[in-house]
Amino acid sequence: MLRFTNFKKSYGNYPALTIADFTIAEGIYWIKGVNGSGKSTLLKSIAGILAFEGDILLDGISIKKQPVDYRKLVNFAEAEPLFPEFLTGRELINLFAAAKDAPAGQEQSYLDSMGMNAYVDKPVGTYSSGMLKKLSLLLAFLGKPKLIMLDEPLITIDTAALEVLYQWISNQRREHGTSFLLSSHQTLDFDVMPASILHIHEQTLKTFVGE
Numbered sequence: 001m002l003r004f005t006n007f008k009k010s011y012g013n014y015p016a017l018t019i020a021d022f023t024i025a026e027g028i029y030w031i032k033g034v035n036g037s038g039k040s041t042l043l044k045s046i047a048g049i050l051a052f053e054g055d056i057l058l059d060g061i062s063i064k065k066q067p068v069d070y071r072k073l074v075n076f077a078e079a080e081p082l083f084p085e086f087l088t089g090r091e092l093i094n095l096f097a098a099a100k101d102a103p104a105g106q107e108q109s110y111l112d113s114m115g116m117n118a119y120v121d122k123p124v125g126t127y128s129s130g131m132l133k134k135l136s137l138l139l140a141f142l143g144k145p146k147l148i149m150l151d152e153p154l155i156t157i158d159t160a161a162l163e164v165l166y167q168w169i170s171n172q173r174r175e176h177g178t179s180f181l182l183s184s185h186q187t188l189d190f191d192v193m194p195a196s197i198l199h200i201h202e203q204t205l206k207t208f209v210g211e
């Protein structure tokens, strides 16, 4: 599904993450690593937000050579999302839906299941952190992504919202074959949502083999 070739991301002289040649098969993955190990660096690189050396290919589509096609297939929700405060949730949904070629009305079932209808037409500057987090998670499901990356999806949302999120992920995986990369310091509920583990250790990505 996702292939890294000669990947290297440095901040100044500091080589934060190096992945010589690594392929991730389709599925749901939990990315583990201590603070500062490079989880956000990895997700932002795959999302095309950070510049890096080498290449990343999604089902053979290169982020460097086919950036428009690639970005339509990869969605990303940041750990602490920031949006222009004067825009409403619905305006942001419409923007993302257009950019991602989302089917008309795709957002409605997400708004209903996450209980967001009461505030989606208000400016995001009035949202609590949990309301903002739910909006950013919804945006990551718009379109027809082959890969959805959620950075710290469990923070700030309540228990009921967490169950809804697990359902969104399971449904998306089952119905559309979408893969997921989830970064979380909290333990995922493997009974509800089975996931494989990837480990970032010593500035590189490894298949988890136990601690």
Ligand SMILES: Nc1ncnc2c1ncn2[C@@H]1O[C@H](COP(=O)(O)OP(=O)(O)OP(=O)(O)O)[C@@H](O)[C@H]1O
Residues within 6 Å of the ligand: 011, 014, 016, 033, 034, 035, 036, 037, 038, 039, 040, 041, 042
């Ligand atoms: N903009 C930046 N400039 C310089 N160094 C950076 C920058 N962003 C990250 N780093 C460094 O890169 C390394 C990886 O950071 P990153 O944020 O990817 O880690 P993380 O695993 O997501 O951490 P956490 O679990 O604390 O969120 C750290 O050593 C960090 O200091």
